[in-house]
Amino acid sequence: MSPESLTLNRTQLRREMRQRRRALSVAEQKKASARLKTQVLALPEFLQAKRVAIYLPNDGEIDPTQLIDQARKMGKVCYLPVLQPLVENRLWFVRFDHKTPMTHNRFGIPEPKLKGFADKKRNRCRPEDLDLVLFPLVAFDEHGGRMGMGGGFYDRTFAFTRHRRFAKPTMIGLAHECQKVKDLPIADWDIPLQAIASDQGVYRA
Numbered sequence: 001m002s003p004e005s006l007t008l009n010r011t012q013l014r015r016e017m018r019q020r021r022r023a024l025s026v027a028e029q030k031k032a033s034a035r036l037k038t039q040v041l042a043l044p045e046f047l048q049a050k051r052v053a054i055y056l057p058n059d060g061e062i063d064p065t066q067l068i069d070q071a072r073k074m075g076k077v078c079y080l081p082v083l084q085p086l087v088e089n090r091l092w093f094v095r096f097d098h099k100t101p102m103t104h105n106r107f108g109i110p111e112p113k114l115k116g117f118a119d120k121k122r123n124r125c126r127p128e129d130l131d132l133v134l135f136p137l138v139a140f141d142e143h144g145g146r147m148g149m150g151g152g153f154y155d156r157t158f159a160f161t162r163h164r165r166f167a168k169p170t171m172i173g174l175a176h177e178c179q180k181v182k183d184l185p186i187a188d189w190d191i192p193l194q195a196i197a198s199d200q201g202v203y204r205a
């Protein structure tokens with residue numbers, strides 16, 4: 001995608017960028033995932049975090065599963081996004097380890113299965129109590145701009161970060177280098193990221 005892409009609307013840009021990451025070969029995906037892990041392991045925000053929200057890869061997204069394993073070995077607690085059943089387009093973050101019972105959400109993405117009120121209470125983490133959120137994304141720019149899948153899930157869930165002065169959570173995007181664009185067309189509701197880690201490096205806003 002060239003800078004001329006600015007003239008494309010968000011929907012078109014999203015489609016093109018999704019195609020781009022889906023076009024990566026299995027070998028390219030594997031290499032990118034290993035390199036991403038190295039980049040993230042060098043981030044002070046990652047080393048300091050205890051509660052980390054990550055995601056399971058979908059639609060060609062850079063694969064952070066090795067990072068999840070590593071985070072657990074380091075004693076961190078990992079959380080995955082779960083589509084809220086009652087409120088439209090919002091996420092819960094639910095504890096994830098190798099024993100977590102899983103289901104698939106309506107997009108076919110695996111997510112922890114919540115069995116009832118007690119289970120929910122025990123295993124959910126409020127977004128404001130997470131130390132670090134590693135965001136999936138479709139496209140990013142060097143200024144912390146992020147474009148997601150278009151559901152507004154992350155934007156809605158983290159909208160509270162606009163109105164509060166606390167440091168938590170740190171918000172960092174994970175991406176393939178080929179998801180970088182010059183300047184993203186940003187909407188009012190888009191939540192800016194503090195940094196984006198790709199397989200090639202870290203971009204701090």
Ligand SMILES: Nc1nc2c(c(=O)[nH]1)N(C=O)[C@@H](CNc1ccc(C(=O)N[C@@H](CCC(=O)O)C(=O)O)cc1)CN2
Pocket residue numbers: 055056057058061081082083091106107109136137148149150151152153154
């Ligand atoms: N790995 C991962 N998990 C995630 C997200 C994500 O971006 N990546 N999400 C971040 O928000 C949430 C899910 N959001 C999604 C939004 C749209 C589509 C999607 O594929 N839309 C299809 C239409 C599918 C349909 O309507 O059935 C499409 O646009 O082609 C997938 C996930 C929660 N979990």
Ligand SMILES: Nc1ncnc2c1ncn2[C@@H]1O[C@H](COP(=O)(O)OP(=O)(O)OP(=O)(O)O)[C@@H](O)[C@H]1O
Pocket residue numbers: 146147148149150151152153154155156159187189190
């Ligand atoms: N804080 C918010 N309150 C209400 N509506 C919102 C909010 N954030 C986003 N939206 C709505 O969500 C829709 C999708 O937004 P957008 O295209 O920016 O999603 P995205 O960032 O690509 O997706 P995601 O955050 O799920 O990865 C838009 O129509 C927007 O109006």
